[in-house]
Amino acid sequence: MTEATPLRAGMLLVATPELLDPNFADTVVLLLDVDDEGALGVVLNRPTPVAVSEVLAAWGEVVAQPEVLFQGGPVSTEGALAVGWLADEDDVPVGFREIAGRLGVVDLDTPVELVDGSLSGMRIFAGYAGWGAEQLGGEIEEGSWYVVPAQPPDVFRDDPTDLWRDVLRRQPGELAWHSTRPVDPQLN
Template sequence: MSQQTKGRLLVATPPLADPNFDRAVVYVLEHHEDGAIGLVLNRPTDEALSEPLDRWIELQSVPSSVFAGGPVDTNAMIGIARTKDLLDESTELLTPISGLVASADLSADPAIAAAHIDAVRVFRGYAGWGAGQLESEIDEGAWLVLDSEIGDVFSDVPEQLWYDVLRRQPGRLSWLALAPDDLSLN
């Protein structure tokens, strides 16, 4: 594996040909020799939580909508939580990913989860890569691998996340935030 990406961000470089990932910011949940899984953080939808997941609405971070997590298995609903304390190991409700970010069992009772989490974000679908695929895309320059901050996963302005993440980078990397879709116009 060329880089450790679990708990980090994949930031699409402009222009990425796949419209699913154009100016996308992906939070990597898992990355090992068999492949990688992540969630697109900056694609909120107009979809609200419906039964039985509507029980989680009070814990949802702003914006309170379901996010398009990626093009794979769009029937899957995945919950990511901001925990109140660092988790050393998995519980029935939560599985630590990195820092205060954990995956949440959406079939659990949110009233019980509320004692352990500050916020939850729900994603429909996910981004997935087969063995060696993500490494190849990173080596080809399609993705920047950058450190994440807790505010990235739970940004209240997710549509600006791609720009915000790039702007805080040192040096010339921050210039990418201003790159036009058509690089020949630059």
């Protein structure tokens, strides 16, 4: 991260090869909230086999493909967070809190009929990733995360398998080279 890339909601954290924690190895995290108290985000590339309709029946028809829960992170895995993309920035539904532009958090206690039709994409995450005050900054300084801008397709892509590589590939300069590293650098 450079001084020109501030840490803020709507940015992505991309795990570096040095990050070996199994909760975050090869992940892409969307930051939902960043302030002096810490940071909160969700892992974008860890789909589960659990259909949203099995656990949150009313929301099963509203979520983007694949219609499964995503493992948002190791904190509060029994809870769920939803991220949505407004179809029209002037039509903000009840229960939507903006993160960056048309991207925001959707309150799952909101009746579905008040939200349905106003979003062009929505994803539900079981759990989240959280950092205390200055903890994330320390992890970035030690080389655990790259901080890069998000693009709307990052959050709602049908197949997030190659998200880590695709996000790095589009970065300028040497950062793009990391997208071609082998899974096991010893094989290089």
